[in-house]
Amino acid sequence: MSLTDKVCTACQGGVEPMDEAAAQRYLAEVPGWELTHAGTRIERHFKTGDFATALGFTQTVGELAEQEDHHPQITLGWGFVQVELYTHKIGGLHENDFILAAKINQAWDQARR
Numbered sequence: 001m002s003l004t005d006k007v008c009t010a011c012q013g014g015v016e017p018m019d020e021a022a023a024q025r026y027l028a029e030v031p032g033w034e035l036t037h038a039g040t041r042i043e044r045h046f047k048t049g050d051f052a053t054a055l056g057f058t059q060t061v062g063e064l065a066e067q068e069d070h071h072p073q074i075t076l077g078w079g080f081v082q083v084e085l086y087t088h089k090i091g092g093l094h095e096n097d098f099i100l101a102a103k104i105n106q107a108w109d110q111a112r113r
C-alpha cells in the first residue's frame with residue numbers, strides 16, 4: 001500500500017522509534033526528504049521562488065497536519081518552506097512521519113502541475 005493511501009495512527013508514547021535502517025527504507029518512498037539529527041528526524045526544503053507561494057504551501061502543509069493530527073515544524077522564508085518531521089511523543093521517527101511526508105510531497109507535486 002502506498003504511503004499516501006495510509007492515515008496516521010494515534011501517536012502513543014512507549015513505542016520505540018524506528019531504527020535508521022528502517023528509516024532508510026521508508027526514505028526511498030519520499031523523494032527529496034533526508035534524515036537529520038542522527039537519523040531521528042526527516043526534513044525537506046521546498047523552493048518556491050517567492051514568498052506568497054511559500055506562504056500558501058505552508059497553509060497546505062498545516063491543513064494536512066491537522067487532517068492527520070500529526071504536526072511538523074515549519075520554517076517559512078522568502079522563496080522556501082523547510083519542513084521537519086518527527087514524532088515528539090517517542091523522540092524519533094514513526095511511520096506517521098513518512099505518511100505525512102508522502103502527502104506533503106503529493107500536495108507539492110499537484111501544486112506545481
Ligand SMILES: C[C@H](O)[C@H](O)[C@H]1CNC2=NC(N)=NC(=O)C2=N1
Nearest residue numbers: 011069070071072086087088089
Ligand atoms: C493529542 C495529539 O494526538 C498528539 O499530541 C499528537 C499531535 N501531533 C503530533 N505530532 C507529532 N509530530 N508528534 C506527536 O507526538 C504528536 N502528537
